[in-house]
Amino acid sequence: MKKKLLLAALTAICICIAAYGTVAYFTAEDTATNVVTAGNIDVSLKESALAEDGETLVPFEDAIGVMPGTQVSKIVQVENTGDHDAYVRVRVETQIDLPEEADLSLIGLDFNTQDWVEKDGYYYYKQPLAAGATTQPLFTTVTFSKDMGNEYQNSQAKITVTAYAVQAENNGSDVLKAAGWPAE
Amino acid sequence: MKKRMKSVFCALLALMMLVCMAVPAFAADASVQYEGNAKKFIFAPGSDESPTDLFDNFKGVMPGDTLTQKITVKNDAPNQVKVKIYLRSLGAEEDGAAFLSQMNLTVTQEGDSELFAAPADQTDGLKDWVCLGTFYSGADVDLNVKLDVPLTMGDEFQNAVGKINWQFKVEELPIEPTDPTPPQTGDDPYLWIYAVICSVSVVAMVGLFFAVKRKKRTN
Numbered sequence: 001m002k003k004k005l006l007l008a009a010l011t012a013i014c015i016c017i018a019a020y021g022t023v024a025y026f027t028a029e030d031t032a033t034n035v036v037t038a039g040n041i042d043v044s045l046k047e048s049a050l051a052e053d054g055e056t057l058v059p060f061e062d063a064i065g066v067m068p069g070t071q072v073s074k075i076v077q078v079e080n081t082g083d084h085d086a087y088v089r090v091r092v093e094t095q096i097d098l099p100e101e102a103d104l105s106l107i108g109l110d111f112n113t114q115d116w117v118e119k120d121g122y123y124y125y126k127q128p129l130a131a132g133a134t135t136q137p138l139f140t141t142v143t144f145s146k147d148m149g150n151e152y153q154n155s156q157a158k159i160t161v162t163a164y165a166v167q168a169e170n171n172g173s174d175v176l177k178a179a180g181w182p183a184e
Numbered sequence: 185m186k187k188r189m190k191s192v193f194c195a196l197l198a199l200m201m202l203v204c205m206a207v208p209a210f211a212a213d214a215s216v217q218y219e220g221n222a223k224k225f226i227f228a229p230g231s232d233e234s235p236t237d238l239f240d241n242f243k244g245v246m247p248g249d250t251l252t253q254k255i256t257v258k259n260d261a262p263n264q265v266k267v268k269i270y271l272r273s274l275g276a277e278e279d280g281a282a283f284l285s286q287m288n289l290t291v292t293q294e295g296d297s298e299l300f301a302a303p304a305d306q307t308d309g310l311k312d313w314v315c316l317g318t319f320y321s322g323a324d325v326d327l328n329v330k331l332d333v334p335l336t337m338g339d340e341f342q343n344a345v346g347k348i349n350w351q352f353k354v355e356e357l358p359i360e361p362t363d364p365t366p367p368q369t370g371d372d373p374y375l376w377i378y379a380v381i382c383s384v385s386v387v388a389m390v391g392l393f394f395a396v397k398r399k400k401r402t403n
Contacts, residue, residue: 026223026354026356027353027354027355027356028218028223028224028225028353028354029351029352029353029354030224030225030227030236030351030352031236031274031349031350031351031352032216032225032227032234032236032237032238032349032350032351032352033234033236033237033277033347033348033349034234034236034237034238034239034242034347034348034349034350035231035233035234035237035239035242035243035345035346035347035348036239036242036243036245036280036283036284036287036304036331036345036346036347036348037233037242037243037244037245037343037344037345037346038244038245038246038283038337038341038342038343038344038345039244039245039246039342039343040244040342040343041342083244084244084246167246167247167248169246169248169249170246170247170248170249170335171248180247180335182339
């Protein structure tokens with residue numbers, strides 16, 4: 001019996017030593033899936049107008065029955081809906097549907113030249129536009145000249161505004177030096 | 185007065201607890217930790233796209249970007265364990281390979297040995313296992329990863345996602361008498377079991393020895 005006990009004790013010690021020793025021979029493998037994602041540039045044109053109270057902004061709706069010498073509220077801004085800073089430029093095209101050639105100078109836009117600069121037919125927003133931010137208005141009012149004659153009766157005036165954006169990072173020191181504007 | 189002191193003390197205590205709980209969030213360094221007894225690696229920080237993502241700084245990349253990511257590989261085994269850690273690249277997953285092929289990836293091990301320098305979709309110098317070194321518990325090494333995105337990368341890659349699989353392997357080695365004394369970084373959580381069994385066995389043997397001796401004397 002005592003011999004058995006001695007044997008058991010020795011075996012226990014051996015197992016302990018062996019168990020502690022074998023801990024040092026494991027191997028293991030594991031995989032890391034590393035992800036690279038690309039950013040984006042996206043802008044959205046915002047057109048609003050002042051409500052009758054002169055303070056509240058409402059979505060712009062086509063003005064009908066406009067008379068010479070009147071002003072229509074149309075506030076044009078650009079929102080950066082992408083996830084990176086962007087340079088923004090806007091093209092504004094005015095058109096009046098008439099059988100003969102129309103005088104486009106009869107439609108006036110109050111361009112904001114403090115925040116925007118015109119070059120080669122585009123209006124460039126002077127500052128890089130941060131993700132989620134909105135520009136100052138490019139213009140806020142459309143004026144129909146009082147010099148519009150009878151030939152403009154029942155005509156239709158269209159002001160088409162198109163916004164473009166390009167990344168501001170790694171792309172020149174200011175908006176006029178930026179490259180890579182999207183094609184029209 | 186006492187009440188006021190108590191209130192002030194409570195407020196101070198609450199403030200201290202708040203300060204203690206506020207963990208600053210730093211722009212992420214990534215880590216790969218070998219946990220020893222768990223027999224697995226812990227990858228951090230992970231991301232929405234992959235829980236084992238080590239490229240925290242390579243999100244929303246833009247043309248012209250040059251970005252870096254430090255990855256610390258560490259033997260975090262709590263007991264004194266000597267390991268060799270290996271790394272290899274399994275390459276890019278097919279879906280984002282075209283996107284990754286646009287940019288260049290460089291992986292440098294601490295001490296300036298370059299492990300990888302190629303378009304990010306390739307395996308280059310990490311095609312086969314590369315030993316990052318032998319680590320005692322608590323030892324680590326830094327991998328510096330650099331991503332160069334060319335200005336020529338086109339609009340078609342906006343919002344693209346690319347995945348690169350890196351495999352890590354560990355080999356635990358016995359500590360030799362000739363090894364330098366490793367720094368003590370923690371205790372083996374199971375060491376006490378061995379100690380208890382050994383002690384009981386020794387006590388049993390000593391008891392047995394004296395019992396036999398006494399019996400012999402009696403006889």
